[in-house]
Amino acid sequence: MTSAEQREERQEEVDHLRAQLPDYPMRWLYLIMAVGAIDYADRAVLAVVFDDVKAAFDISDSALGSLVAAYTVVATLSVIPCGIIADRWRRTWLIALGFLPWSVAMIWQGAATSFAMMFVARLFLGSIEATNGPSSLSLVGDYYPVPRRSRVLGIWRLFEQLGTFVGFAVAGVIATAFGWRTPFFVFGALGFLCGAVVWRYLPEPQRGLPDSLYQAEQRLARVEFAGAATPVPEPERTSAAVTATNWSTAGLRQALGYVARTRTAWIMAVAAGLVAFVVAGLGAWVASFLRRYHDLSAAGAGGVTLLFGVGSIAGLLVGSRLGDRLLERGRPNDRIRLAAGASVLGWLFAIPGFGLDATWVAVPLLVVGGFFISLPIGPTWAMWLDIIVPQLRGRADALFTIVRVLMIASAPWLIGVISDASSLRTAFMVVMPAVALHGLVLLLALPSYQRDAERARTEALRWSQAAAAAPSPPTPN
Secondary structure (H helix, E strand, O other), X not given: OOHHHHHHHHHHHHHHHHHHXXXXXXXXXXXXXXXXXXXXXXXXXXXXXXXXXXXXXXXXXXXXXXXXXXXXXXXXXXXXXXXXXXXXXXXXHHHXXXXXXXXXXXXXXXXXXXXXXXXXXXXXXXXXHXXXXXXXXXXXHHHOOHHHHHHHHHHHOHHHHHHHHHHHHHHHHHHHHHOOOHHHHHHHHHHHHHHHHHHHHOOOOOOOHHHHHHHHHHHHHHHHHHOOOOOOOOOOHHHHHHHOOOOOOOOHHHHHHHHHOXXXXXXXXXXXXXXXXXXXXXHHHHHHHHHHHOOOOHHHHHHHHHHHHHHHHHHHHHHHHHHHHHHHOOOOOHHHHHHHHHHHHHHHHHHHHHHOOOHHHHHHHHHHHHHHHHOOHXXXXXXXHHOOOHHHHHHHXXXXXXXHHHHHHHHHHHHHHHHHHOOHHHXXXXXXXXXXXXXXXXXXXXXXXXXHHHXXXXXXXXXXXXXXXXXXXXXXX
16 A cells, blocks of 8 residues: 555545544533532532531541541442443433432431431442442543543543532531531532433433544554655554454453553552542541631631632643643653642642641642642543543543542541541641652653553554444344
């Protein structure tokens, strides 16, 4: 095949895939973001009323921390089965169904008359973590093109800030005005509403199209760069189609084997677990910290926490745009360096912010620290999607979710234990270095990231080629 023929074939392949990929509006991204925000709001609601719950049930700080961790039991037990279902069934319906036990559990907490009753209710909050975790990321990856991935995922991950910080503010106002039980009833009702909207309106996209298109565009670009005289060697299209693996129906052992061989996946899972550990710990205890060390009311602590959210959102949006810009300039590994440097800076600003008593100095430092801690979110989540075959993302993210859930659950409990033994300020100082460690661990992915991403996209393109080459079913008379 001559170079001109090769270029013509690649162009036809790109045009075919572009025609298949719908131009999904951003409103679907905002709806998925709202799903995650409501999920995260349950942690904010509990954090705002920590001291009220402690007084109502006469429990210790470590017991309070265990309430935050309770949801991990259901989440950990159910996330692998939900990940398998997410790769084979409508992901939108799976998310919607997860809201049913979650909403009941939220209302149950508001009606709890004992610590044991509240603990049991919080167990069932893990349902939405198990269904939403593997499904939402996979959906976002299939809605929008790869060159926009950092920005899109950055917007999506705003659900953490919106759920946490807006949840702090709203729950604080409601709790101050109507009592600490009322926020649980309000957010439980919102869960039912959000589940109904997702079931009715959110579309189910075809899996892997954005990754297949991006890989085809890269192949076309290599042919054009080589010039008209030099064909680019590669396996035949028919060979690619024959060797394609249907990862949607692959067994769990085969799927886990693929993830186990992806070095970057393990590095990113550990790094994400470290930062999730810190963010979860701060999210659970920062309102109590502000009330104890800066003499703020529940509403005041919620308002100041909202300021932290402004810094975090700014960092997330800036980092997401920078991540896409680095990819457009052909410097994908610089996204890793960007994330690592920002994590270290976030730690350097946060430490004095938690150590100083002067509110007017501490709050700006924490806002800047939140900016840098959140800056890596868009690029790192985009890199996670890059290295996983699209038809395998539900099961891969299920494993990823287990790591995150265990780290998220352990942080509030550990901070509570250290607080009981020493002080809440000491506990924050002990856990904050994990932010800097997150950045250093990410640097270990520099040798493997581009190789793993190329392998995943090639696999996605092979599957698209195999699907296109498969004979169409006979049309009934």
